[in-house]
Amino acid sequence: MATPTVTRLVLRSAYNPRNLAGFIKFYSSQAPSYEFIKVEKAGEKKNVGLITLNRPKALNALCDKLVTEINDALKSFDKDETVGAIVLTGSEKAFAAGADIKEMANNTFSQNIQGQFLVGWDGVSRTTKPVIAAVNGYALGGGCEVAMMCDIIYAGDKARFAQPEVTIGTIPGAGGTQRLTRAVGKSKAMEIVLTGNQITAEEAEKAGLVSKVFPADKVVDEAIKLGEKISSHSQLTVAMAKDAVNTAYETTLQQGLNYEKKMFWGTFATADQKEGMSAFAEKRKPNFKNE
Known part of the structure; x- marks a missing residue:
């Protein structure tokens, strides 16, 4: 149940869009209990x-x-x-x-x-x-x-x-x-x-x-x-690698090899692959964007 203070804030926010936006941002940021x-x-x-x-x-x-x-x-x-x-x-x-x-x-x-x-x-x-x-x-x-x-x-x-x-x-x-x-x-x-x-x-x-x-x-x-x-790695690449390992766990070797190859090819459609390889060539830390 909302406290009187929160209730008053909600009521005031109904008449003030700026307050309402702030309240929604604050309330939605709270972790679930x-x-x-x-x-x-x-x-x-x-x-x-x-x-x-x-x-x-x-x-x-x-x-x-x-x-x-x-x-x-x-x-x-x-x-x-x-x-x-x-x-x-x-x-x-x-x-x-x-x-x-x-x-x-x-x-x-x-x-x-x-x-x-x-x-x-x-x-x-x-x-x-x-x-x-x-x-x-x-x-x-x-x-x-x-x-x-x-x-x-x-x-x-x-x-x-x-x-x-x-x-x-x-x-x-x-x-x-x-x-x-x-x-x-x-x-x-x-x-x-x-x-x-x-x-x-x-x-x-x-x-x-x-x-x-x-x-x-x-x-x-x-x-x-x-x-x-x-x-510290690309979340996108990590997700693809995890998926490939799970496929090895659940399929035959040949099926897994075929799936891995397609996932490997697929990484070349990502911005993070371009960034990762460029960073390696330039001897700098990559700045992954998960894209």
């Missing part, structure tokens, strides 16, 4: 979007509202021209300790089909800009699946990854059996999925699930630094 996440811009140039899961009492368990808020924040950063990359993190205790079991325990098969349960969980994977997961503590079940939806995973040295759904009579439903197999291979994925056992950050790095491991109190900062490095 979320219940289960914190959102800010990070990095020296504030060019990295930072989303922090903030449901501590439930170890950041992924309820519907939390997932909806993540998707909303991702869409906002995706549209923000000042942001070149996004970091998704939780707390030192838990990135996300799985889906909210209480929310799904009484679901029926027909309800899942009719309600398309978990279908809306893929917002991370549909984000155009690179998303970096900075994982500390538990990344279990849905938490591990959300981390795998990200483009890069950095882990704290105390992080733990698992798909423990089999221990409660179900299986992964948001990509756990699919993305994990592609990341670590069939044998390791089978071991993780069929036992429900947790693996350490070091094991995850060795298996190829995680890019790098850092001390727990450094991993978010390191993810932001990575985001800053990515943000």
Whole structure:
């Protein structure tokens, strides 16, 4: 509900176009209010979007509202021209300790089909800009699946990854059996999925699930630094490169090679390719315009 001061401002603005324009600009610039996440811009140039899961009492368990808020924040950063990359993190205790079991325990098969349960969980994977997961503590079940939806995973040295759904009579439903197999291979994925056992950050790095491991109190900062490095490049070119890598992940080698070649050719239609190559020849830093 608007305060009396804001209400009076709106009423005055109705009779003063200059005031109204200023009010609209001020009001529209305010960040949305979320219940289960914190959102800010990070990095020296504030060019990295930072989303922090903030449901501590439930170890950041992924309820519907939390997932909806993540998707909303991702869409906002995706549209923000000042942001070149996004970091998704939780707390030192838990990135996300799985889906909210209480929310799904009484679901029926027909309800899942009719309600398309978990279908809306893929917002991370549909984000155009690179998303970096900075994982500390538990990344279990849905938490591990959300981390795998990200483009890069950095882990704290105390992080733990698992798909423990089999221990409660179900299986992964948001990509756990699919993305994990592609990341670590069939044998390791089978071991993780069929036992429900947790693996350490070091094991995850060795298996190829995680890019790098850092001390727990450094991993978010390191993810932001990575985001800053990515943000220094052309957003347009980065998006094309991300798309090409994802195509390699999802198609045959020959299909991927053909797609890569077309995307490579396509970069020559951009102003940023001309600027990048000119800057290289002139031994100066490029000034990308994302065009």
